[in-house]
Amino acid sequence: MRVRRISTVLGSTAALALALTACGTAEVGGEGGEGGGEGNGGGDTITIGVKYDQPGLGLDEGGTPVGFDVDVATYVAGELGYSPDQIEWTEAASANRESFLQQGTVDLIFATYSITDERRQVVDFAGPYYIAQQDILTQADNTDINGPDDLAGKTLCSASGSRSANNIVDSEEEGGLGVDAQLREAGNYSECLELLGNGTVDAVTTDNTILAGFAAQNPGQYRVV
Structure with a gap:
């Protein structure tokens, strides 16, 4: 399934x-x-x-x-x-x-x-x-993204050197979910957060510990999915 x-x-x-x-x-x-x-x-x-x-x-x-x-x-x-x-x-x-x-x-x-x-x-x-574990970060008022499948057609930020986004977009044969999201690469996850904040990307995905830290630092601005 x-x-x-x-x-x-x-x-x-x-x-x-x-x-x-x-x-x-x-x-x-x-x-x-x-x-x-x-x-x-x-x-x-x-x-x-x-x-x-x-x-x-x-x-x-x-x-x-x-x-x-x-x-x-x-x-x-x-x-x-x-x-x-x-x-x-x-x-x-x-x-x-x-x-x-x-x-x-x-x-x-x-x-x-x-x-x-x-x-x-x-x-x-x-x-x-x-x-x-891996989660997804979106803007707080984004109600469209509630799980990996909702990233289809969306722009997903990936930090250079990280494999987290590949877990979403790679084919199932390659070990991913095969979701058709567009990747936008950034130098690090703080740059991804800037892109998310200004609406350039729709979501960021990586370890839940990292995303929870960003959400806590910016209360009310982002939500962890």
Whole structure:
């Protein structure tokens, strides 16, 4: 049944996890020195990539990121022997998470990073530490969209590097729902939110935790479907 198929695809979990390079164990830390805690920190600092635009998860507030991903990252860094003042934070958008790890720009990534088989070919995951599901965000006064099938003929925003929108538009043979929606790609989900706010797109879809954060930050403007 169609309803069962929707439940299977959108009900599948997005397991948020930390990621590191897939080539063996990542060497964390800068040159020389020991880590700041009781663990085995490999240097003076550790560089961690997080999102800077997602309320409740990873949000830049006055030059310092805050949120659940940031809290988990700080805890893990502490277990590795690094105190909070030894963490160097870097903004990691969805599109550059793998490249940042491969190039050594960061040591670890905590950035609403869903575990997929495709990504496992490039990076190693530890976790998951949070299980999310996928929802849809629309303007509060939009009564036309109440589920995935209602996105047919609508414009759906996708953040570059994210696979969430593909779960909607890809064919069933490709693992999606096969909904005939038009994709509009943006640099990140905060850009998607701007496009949704000015009516350029009809909806945004991704992890419910991300969408709930945006809705809470803009009370009365958006609704989570």
